[in-house]
Amino acid sequence: MKPETRKEEIIKTAAKLFKEKGYSAVTMRDLATAMGIKAASLYNHITSKQEILKVIIISLAEEFTQEMNLIKTSNHKAIDKLQMIVSLHVQITVKNTYGMACLNNDWMHLEEQLDYYLELRKKYEQDFIDIIKSGIKSNEIIDSNPEIIMFSILSTLRSLYLWIPKKEDINSNSLAQSLSKVLISGINT
Amino acid sequence: MKPETRKEEIIKTAAKLFKEKGYSAVTMRDLATAMGIKAASLYNHITSKQEILKVIIISLAEEFTQEMNLIKTSNHKAIDKLQMIVSLHVQITVKNTYGMACLNNDWMHLEEQLDYYLELRKKYEQDFIDIIKSGIKSNEIIDSNPEIIMFSILSTLRSLYLWIPKKEDINSNSLAQSLSKVLISGINT
DNA sequence: CAAGCAAACTAACAAGTGTTAGTTAAATAT
């Protein structure tokens, strides 16, 4: 068992608070209280409130970017790639629910790193659309507006953080499978 | 053309700012500057920052509640009811994009009205699930976890505010139709 | 035992927060 550093503890606690109230509404004194220390003591471990946000969001965004690169350069069919994307989101959200909430709701409060984040997000969405387009070309996916399809799927995946903590028995694999079926095959008989 | 009251102007402007930065990050001075006046002058029209949030969110939540009551007591088939829900979300989001962003992101900053809001939301989601369950019973909808189905559809509908402003030519009806098709029939061939 | 270090503390600051009080100027109604 690797001992978690104090800094990692702070970031984890911050992510939890950010999920509940949002970055702006959480004060350094709130965070300190949650850690059982005084606000000034936080600065022995982190350099600023902003740094906490940066670490939470950028590390997640880079993880998504990396995994997307593996998926898009793989040799699977488009539909299978979509399933891999669903699994990716489920897995990361299960592992780091608070961070995902933060990524979704507080990205606009990034300062130095805002442009970088937006760039990563834009690329991710473009890769997503390209996969859908290739699936349309290969006749795996209906010839409908790729943006609507992307938006529809990605909205659900991005909202997973709202829903996953409610389920006690989160089996990542079975959730990813159920979700893939609904998103890809629809719900009608 | 009914002349908009000053209070309505303030609330509209506030909703726009809240969408961009969130309730907590928008100061009364920000809002005043956006209105071209001083912060103290706002208080000739509104009683508090909190009141602005309340008006934006509660009026929308009540509108959804009212429309949901019409839909659920109607005589349509379950699938048609789902389509009506999709249309409802598209229509309200087109009409009040900023307010919908606020509803989705800032509800937790409600004070007096938080419990009331949560109650309305809970009822809405329960009605939604009941429609899905009735569709499963009548064999219109696949016999899958109703919660997953509800979550999947509602996540997309709740994220519409992120997507609708990007499209210049939003034809509500055609968007609702495309979206219904993707959400209900899926995307595979 | 001494030195070094990690991690907490108290005290304080400068800037920004929502909000109130009291006033003024122009438009509208009597």
Place this chain on the structure above:
DNA sequence: ATATTTAACTAACACTTGTTAGTTTGCTTG
């Protein structure tokens, strides 16, 4: 013409914000 209303203003308040400086405490290592 006078009175009322609307909507802005200046000045200030009490409090909260992120952050810095300097200090203390207890553990670990030479």
